[in-house]
Amino acid sequence: MTSPLTSPEAVVDVAPPTTRGAGLGDALVRSLGPIALALITCGALLAIVGRDPFAFYSDILQAGLLRPSGLQDSITRMAPILLVAAGMIVAFRAGMWNLGSDGQYLLAAACVAGTAPSVLAAVPAPLGWLVLGLVGMVVGASWTIVPAWLRARYGLNEIVTTLMMSFVGSGLANLLVKGPFDGPSTVPQTAVVDPSLLLFDLPGTRIHIGVIVALIAVATIYWVFSRTSFGMRIDVLGANARAAQHVGIRVSRLIIVTFLLSGALMGLAAAVDMLGIFGYMRADWNPAYGLKVVPLVFLARLNALAVIPFAAFFSVLSIGGEYAARRAQLPSDFLLLVIGLVLTFMVVTQYLTDKRDRGEPILPRRKAGMARA
Amino acid sequence: MPDLFTSGFLTALVVGGLVAGVPLLFAGLGEIIAEASGVLNVGLEGMMLAGAFIGFVATLLTQNVWFGLAAGAVAGLLLSLVMVLFCIRLGLDQIVVGVAIVLTVEGATAVLHATLYGESYPRLDAAPRFAIPFLSDLPVLGGSLFTQPVIVYLGFILVGVVAWVLRSTSVGLHLRAAGEQPASLDAAGVDVVRIRSVAEMVCGALAGLGGAYLAIVGAGTFVPFVTNGMGFIAIVIAMLARGRAWWSVIGAFLFGMSLSLTTALQLVGIDVPVDVVQMLPFVSVIVVLVIFARDARLPSALGLPYLRGSR
Numbered sequence: 183m184t185s186p187l188t189s190p191e192a193v194v195d196v197a198p199p200t201t202r203g204a205g206l207g208d209a210l211v212r213s214l215g216p217i218a219l220a221l222i223t224c225g226a227l228l229a230i231v232g233r234d235p236f237a238f239y240s241d242i243l244q245a246g247l248l249r250p251s252g253l254q255d256s257i258t259r260m261a262p263i264l265l266v267a268a269g270m271i272v273a274f275r276a277g278m279w280n281l282g283s284d285g286q287y288l289l290a291a292a293c294v295a296g297t298a299p300s301v302l303a304a305v306p307a308p309l310g311w312l313v314l315g316l317v318g319m320v321v322g323a324s325w326t327i328v329p330a331w332l333r334a335r336y337g338l339n340e341i342v343t344t345l346m347m348s349f350v351g352s353g354l355a356n357l358l359v360k361g362p363f364d365g366p367s368t369v370p371q372t373a374v375v376d377p378s379l380l381l382f383d384l385p386g387t388r389i390h391i392g393v394i395v396a397l398i399a400v401a402t403i404y405w406v407f408s409r410t411s412f413g414m415r416i417d418v419l420g421a422n423a424r425a426a427q428h429v430g431i432r433v434s435r436l437i438i439v440t441f442l443l444s445g446a447l448m449g450l451a452a453a454v455d456m457l458g459i460f461g462y463m464r465a466d467w468n469p470a471y472g473l474k475v476v477p478l479v480f481l482a483r484l485n486a487l488a489v490i491p492f493a494a495f496f497s498v499l500s501i502g503g504e505y506a507a508r509r510a511q512l513p514s515d516f517l518l519l520v521i522g523l524v525l526t527f528m529v530v531t532q533y534l535t536d537k538r539d540r541g542e543p544i545l546p547r548r549k550a551g552m553a554r555a
Numbered sequence: 556m557p558d559l560f561t562s563g564f565l566t567a568l569v570v571g572g573l574v575a576g577v578p579l580l581f582a583g584l585g586e587i588i589a590e591a592s593g594v595l596n597v598g599l600e601g602m603m604l605a606g607a608f609i610g611f612v613a614t615l616l617t618q619n620v621w622f623g624l625a626a627g628a629v630a631g632l633l634l635s636l637v638m639v640l641f642c643i644r645l646g647l648d649q650i651v652v653g654v655a656i657v658l659t660v661e662g663a664t665a666v667l668h669a670t671l672y673g674e675s676y677p678r679l680d681a682a683p684r685f686a687i688p689f690l691s692d693l694p695v696l697g698g699s700l701f702t703q704p705v706i707v708y709l710g711f712i713l714v715g716v717v718a719w720v721l722r723s724t725s726v727g728l729h730l731r732a733a734g735e736q737p738a739s740l741d742a743a744g745v746d747v748v749r750i751r752s753v754a755e756m757v758c759g760a761l762a763g764l765g766g767a768y769l770a771i772v773g774a775g776t777f778v779p780f781v782t783n784g785m786g787f788i789a790i791v792i793a794m795l796a797r798g799r800a801w802w803s804v805i806g807a808f809l810f811g812m813s814l815s816l817t818t819a820l821q822l823v824g825i826d827v828p829v830d831v832v833q834m835l836p837f838v839s840v841i842v843v844l845v846i847f848a849r850d851a852r853l854p855s856a857l858g859l860p861y862l863r864g865s866r
Contacts, residue, residue, distance in 0.1 A: 231670045336848040345787045353834030513669045519662025525655035
C-alpha cells in the first residue's frame with residue numbers, strides 16, 4: 183500500500199521559475215513576505231503581553247548580528263541548522279517526511295559526547311574528529327531504520343513513526359548520559375572534552391570549522407540534486423512514487439537510502455555541535471532544532487543553497503532571541519511562536535501567489551459562483 | 556522478588572492506566588473521526604495543548620471544572636477552524652499547516668504561561684468524583700474503578716455514540732465516503748467540504764477537551780509542553796483504529812497503562828528511571844506498529860484536499 187498523503191515536495195514548487203525576472207521578485211515575496219508578516223504579528227502579540235516590541239527586536243538585532251561576539255555566535259549556530267536542513271531536504275525531496283530529527287540528533291549527540299573524551303585521548307585530534315563524526319552519522323542514520331523500513335515495506339506513514347522514534351531517541355539519549363556516559367561531575371552530564379581538543383576556530387574568530395563542514399555538506403547536497411542521477415532518482419521518487427517504480431527505480435531501496443542519508447546528516451549536525459561548541463552533553467538538554475527548521479527548508483523551496491540565507495536569519499533570531507527573551511522576561515520558546523507563524527504565513531502567501539499566477543482573483547470565490555455539476 | 560499481583564499494584568496499574576489514558580481517549584476519538592473523513596490532523600498536539608491551557612485558565616478563573624472543560628473544547632474547536640479554512644476550504648497542505656499549528660501553540664502557551672503564571676504557578680483543587688452506586692461497591696477494583704470524575708464516564712459513553720454514528724447512520728456513511736471516495740460523495744449530492752469541516756471541528760473540540768482533562772483533572776495544573784507528544788500518539792491510534800471508534804479505548808488504555816506502570820512498580824518497591832517512563836508509551840507504539848504494520852491503513856483520500864473541479 184502506498185501512502186496517499188501528499189509529499190513534502192508537493193508543498194512547494196521545486197521546479198525553477200520560467201521567467202527569470204518575475205521569478206526573482208516572486209521568490210522574494212514568497213520568502214520575505216511570510217517572515218515580515220510573522221514578525222509584525224509577533225510584535226503585536228508582544229505589545230499585548232506588555233513588552234515593547236521595538237526594544238525586543240532591536241535586542242535581537244544587537245545581540246544576534248551587530249555585536250561582534252553575537253555575530254560570531256550566530257555564524258557558529260548556522261552549522262547545526264544547515265546540517266539539519268540538509269538532512270530534511272534530502273528526505274523531503276524524496277517525499278519522505280522525516281520529522282524525527284530531534285531524536286536522531288540527540289542520540290547522536292549523546293554517543294559522540296560520551297565517547298569523545300576517550301577517542302580524543304587515544305588518537306590525534308583530527309583523526310578523532312573524523313571517527314566521532316562517523317559515530318554521529320552512523321547513530322543518526324540508525325535511528326531512521328525502523329521508520330524507513332516500515333515505510334518501504336508496508337507504506338506505513340513515516341510522519342508518525344519518525345516522531346515516535348524521536349521521543350524514544352531523546353529518552354534513550356538521556357538514559358545514556360545519566361548512565362554509561364555519565365562523567366565525573368555531580369550533575370548528570372558526560373565528561374568534558376579538553377577545549378584544546380575541540381574543532382579548530384577560524385583564524386581570529388570563535389567560529390569553529392564545523393561551519394565550513396556544514397557549508398560543504400549543503401553545497402554537496404545541492405550538487406547531488408542538480409548534477410547527479412542519484413539526486414534525479416530521489417526527485418522522481420518525491421514527485422511520484424508510482425512513476426519512479428515504472429521507470430525502474432528500486433523504490434524501497436531508495437526510500438531506505440534517503441532516510442539513512444537524512445539521519446546521517448542529523449547525526450553530523452550533533453557531532454559538529456558537540457565537538458565544536460560544547461565538548462560535553464548534559465542530561466535533558468535539547469535544542470529541538472527539528473520542527474523549527476521545517477519552515478526554513480520550505481521557504482528555501484527545498485533548494486540546499488537557498489537555505490543558507492534562511493539559516494542565517496534563523497541563527498540571528500535564535501541567538502539574539504535568547505538574549506531578547508531573557509531581557510523581556512519571556513521564555514525563549516517565544517521563537518517557536520515566530521517560526522510557527524512564519525510557516526502559517528508561508529502557506530498563505532504561497533496560496534495567494536499561486537492563485538495570482540493562474541490569473542484567478544485573490545479572494546476565494548463565493549459559493550454562488552461555483553456552478554453545481 | 557516482590558509480589559506483583561497484590562491488589563494495590565493492580566489498582567494502580569488498571570485504574571491509573573484508565574485515568575492517564577482519558578486525554579488520549581478523547582483526542583484519539585477525534586482523530587479517528589477526522590481521518591475517516593479524509594483530514595489528517597497533524598495539529599492535534601497543538602489543539603490538545605491549547606485546550607489544556609485555556610481549560611486551566613478558565614477553571615482557575617471560575618473554579619468550575621465543567622466550565623474549564625468546555626472552554627478547553629472551545630479552544631480546540633477554534634483552532635480547528637484554521638485547518639478548516641486553510642486545508643479543507645482552500646486545499647492547502649494539511650501536514651505543513653498542522654506543523655505550523657503545533658509550533659505556534661507551543662510557543663504561545665509557553666509565553667502566556669510565563670507572563671500570567673510564571674511566578675505564582677497556581678494549582679487547581681482536585682476534581683470532584685462520582686461513585687456509581689453498586690458498581691463502586693465491587694471488591695478489589697470496584698471502589699477505585701467506578702469512583703471517577705463524571706467526565707470519564709461521559710468519555711466512554713461518547714465512544715459508544717461515535718461508534719454508532721460512524722457505523723449505522725447516514726452521517727457516518729457520508730463521513731467515511733468523504734475519506735474514501737470524495738468525488739462519489741460529491742456526485743451523490745453531499746457537500747464534501749461541509750462533511751470534512753464538521754469532522755475536523757469535532758476533532759478539534761475533542762482534542763481540546765482531552766487537553767483540558769489533562770490539565771484540570773489529570774495534573775491539576777498547566778506546565779508548558781504538558782501534552783508531550785500525546786497528540787502524535789493519538790494519530791497513531793487513529794491509524795491503527797481504521798475508523799473503529801472502540802479502538803480509541805484500547806489505545807488510550809494501553810498508553811495509560813504504560814504510564815501508570817511506573818507508579819504501580821514503585822508501589823511494590825521497583826524504581827524505574829523517569830526517562831524510561833517517558834519513553835515507554837512511544838516504545839510500545841513502535842512495537843505495536845512493527846507487529847501490526849500490515850494492518851495499519853489510511854482512508855484512500857486522506858490528506859488530499861477535495862476541490863471540486865480540480866484533478
